[in-house]
Amino acid sequence: MTRTGYNGRFRYSTMSRFYLTTAIDYVNNRPHLGTAYEKIAADVIARYHRLAGDDVRFVMGNDEHSQNVFRRSTEAGLDPLAYCDRMEGEFRTVWAGLNISFDDFIRTTQPRHKAAVQAMVQHAFASGDIYEGLYEGWYCVSCEEFKPDKGLIDGQCPVHRTTPDWIKEKNYFFRLSKYRDALLEHYATHQDFVAPEPRRNEMLRLLEGGLEDISVSRAGQAWGIPLPFAPENVVYVWYDALINYAAAVGYGTDPALFDQWWAQTGEPRRQVVHLVGKDITRFHCVVWPAMLMSAGLPLPTQIFGHGWVLFKGEKMSKSLGTVVDPLDAVEKFGPDPLRLFLSKEIVFGNDGDFSWDRFEEKYNADLANNLGNLVSRVTAMADRYRQGHLRATPAAPHLAAAGLEAATRWKQAFDDLSIDVACAVVFQFVDRINEYIATEAPWKLAKAAAGGAGDNAALDAVLWNATEALRVAAVMLSPVMPAACDEIRRRVGDAPTGAQLLWAQDGQWRESGERFVVSGAALWPRLEPKETPVSEEIKPEVAVPAESQPPASQWPLESRISIEDFMKVDLRVAKILTAERVPNSKKLVKLTIDLGSEQRTLVAGIAESYEADALVGRTVAIVANLKPAKLMGIESNGMILAASPDGGKPMLVAFDQAPAPGTRIR
Numbered sequence: 001m002t003r004t005g006y007n008g009r010f011r012y013s014t015m016s017r018f019y020l021t022t023a024i025d026y027v028n029n030r031p032h033l034g035t036a037y038e039k040i041a042a043d044v045i046a047r048y049h050r051l052a053g054d055d056v057r058f059v060m061g062n063d064e065h066s067q068n069v070f071r072r073s074t075e076a077g078l079d080p081l082a083y084c085d086r087m088e089g090e091f092r093t094v095w096a097g098l099n100i101s102f103d104d105f106i107r108t109t110q111p112r113h114k115a116a117v118q119a120m121v122q123h124a125f126a127s128g129d130i131y132e133g134l135y136e137g138w139y140c141v142s143c144e145e146f147k148p149d150k151g152l153i154d155g156q157c158p159v160h161r162t163t164p165d166w167i168k169e170k171n172y173f174f175r176l177s178k179y180r181d182a183l184l185e186h187y188a189t190h191q192d193f194v195a196p197e198p199r200r201n202e203m204l205r206l207l208e209g210g211l212e213d214i215s216v217s218r219a220g221q222a223w224g225i226p227l228p229f230a231p232e233n234v235v236y237v238w239y240d241a242l243i244n245y246a247a248a249v250g251y252g253t254d255p256a257l258f259d260q261w262w263a264q265t266g267e268p269r270r271q272v273v274h275l276v277g278k279d280i281t282r283f284h285c286v287v288w289p290a291m292l293m294s295a296g297l298p299l300p301t302q303i304f305g306h307g308w309v310l311f312k313g314e315k316m317s318k319s320l321g322t323v324v325d326p327l328d329a330v331e332k333f334g335p336d337p338l339r340l341f342l343s344k345e346i347v348f349g350n351d352g353d354f355s356w357d358r359f360e361e362k363y364n365a366d367l368a369n370n371l372g373n374l375v376s377r378v379t380a381m382a383d384r385y386r387q388g389h390l391r392a393t394p395a396a397p398h399l400a401a402a403g404l405e406a407a408t409r410w411k412q413a414f415d416d417l418s419i420d421v422a423c424a425v426v427f428q429f430v431d432r433i434n435e436y437i438a439t440e441a442p443w444k445l446a447k448a449a450a451g452g453a454g455d456n457a458a459l460d461a462v463l464w465n466a467t468e469a470l471r472v473a474a475v476m477l478s479p480v481m482p483a484a485c486d487e488i489r490r491r492v493g494d495a496p497t498g499a500q501l502l503w504a505q506d507g508q509w510r511e512s513g514e515r516f517v518v519s520g521a522a523l524w525p526r527l528e529p530k531e532t533p534v535s536e537e538i539k540p541e542v543a544v545p546a547e548s549q550p551p552a553s554q555w556p557l558e559s560r561i562s563i564e565d566f567m568k569v570d571l572r573v574a575k576i577l578t579a580e581r582v583p584n585s586k587k588l589v590k591l592t593i594d595l596g597s598e599q600r601t602l603v604a605g606i607a608e609s610y611e612a613d614a615l616v617g618r619t620v621a622i623v624a625n626l627k628p629a630k631l632m633g634i635e636s637n638g639m640i641l642a643a644s645p646d647g648g649k650p651m652l653v654a655f656d657q658a659p660a661p662g663t664r665i666r
Ligand code: MSP
Pocket: 022, 023, 024, 025, 026, 033, 034, 035, 037, 038, 063, 241, 242, 243, 244, 275, 276, 277, 278, 279, 280, 307, 308, 309, 310, 315, 316, 317
């Protein structure tokens, strides 16, 4: 089935059945921002596929048979299962707080999971892939992993920085080595099987180096799933946990359901995608596929190993004391700003650092000052000039074309799992909407119309197109910020009905009908800047002194910035409305500027070059998305561009004509 969308110009490929899983979490601690990052990313991907019209099954769950879980339950004085029940509640609370829309939640203590594990283990035993042997070596309980000597640093586990246990046990082994060639063959014929590229290369190197059989049972433990053919042993926790992906869709209990989601033949096309952290790719990209081969089952379509969220450069972990609670951000801002930050600011697949300062900075820049401000301005104008009631007009060609171009790039980015790029594309479209408003200046049209000199139809068209563009932007951003985008749609007169949004219809630019726009309180109130003690001598309002930088022609290639880096700087045309010297300062002047649709206060270090009065009415270039700073007690919102000759006085950047305030400079 092929559907068309976006006025018929944008075609979707065949609808898929999309089965998406995350790693299942150990329940010895509550989720932290790192484990939450994976679930948020998966949720964004699942919501995108639902929006695209795919039949989605998104599964998460808890990994309960680890020794740490058992220990924690003993410390809590609880039976392990009772402890896991309690932790399930805690996990679900966090996932609900973050608005994670999983379709199913599997626990490894559930009967369906036990049945699947026993079926797969029995199959491997019967086919000779599991045999009895002796294991002697290191075991890290926190990793739940056997560790070769070469995997330790100074005798310690490099992940947990603890000394592993030395164990000597009679174990059952899985013939992993037997599957090396078949795995290499699969990697060669399925280039996208492991992503992103560095993970694939790492796994290929590992496979090329040869595989050893692995122990898949533990002796002398009661907490776990008994081996069906030797019940005095339990299944090794990783072998047990990996099977959850098949168990959740009926392996060993519901063959029809399993076929529906796992079979790789027939229509509709099935995609099985596992999203896991980069630390556990070996289990997912080598051990799990070999287990599936042994069971005669198809392999997943893709395993994506995302990076880590770091806090102050360290992996987030309780034992390292670097844990951030995601609910702290949710309580203050709701789930969406955090979802946006993690999706947009971390290149998906790479590591990324989290800090509260940066989070708040991006909140102000992207939400309070940009998207939220745009929604407020557009809805306030619709309210003021048309009492909120708008009738459809034809599409504004440039704005609709910008929407179409954004939609194409947005879809490509999501299909490539580049969720950070998909977010950036939507915000570039938001910039286009801001430019449209600045250029069309609806307040001028309204003034002219009121004076009898203007054209009411032109104002109608601007208001309709601006709300329409915002509506489409909200549909595109809805996988990332579902609740906020519902609210944006409500405000621009497209009240959500509760039905699943479908890009093929909701992504179309609308040129008929009417809408009732609702204005309201700021969606994201601006966070007040922390008082920054900036001395006048630092001159933050003038660019970095030229002498601290190499001459333009000598910038080393590796430290040059990309066009994307440059585009992060929001340069705008502004007109100076008022100017006054800052008392007790030689250099500073306080300005009010017109940015097209808003006015701001800005403090600039140009008083030695320009008389305040002479500045009024000048058109200048400013950096509009700079973090606010306090200078001599005055909050400055932006920076004026000026040339700073060595030892000389600043000279304002000027234009040969005066572009409209708010025009973007690139
Ligand atoms: N129980 C195993 C997974 C079994 S899947 C068959 C496990 N659990 S975990 O609780 O330690 O981690 C769950 C997921 O969170 C893993 O994918 C892990 O990589 C991820 N993360 C844990 N800390 C993280 C960060 N700091 N940043 C990003 N992801 C992180 O491993």
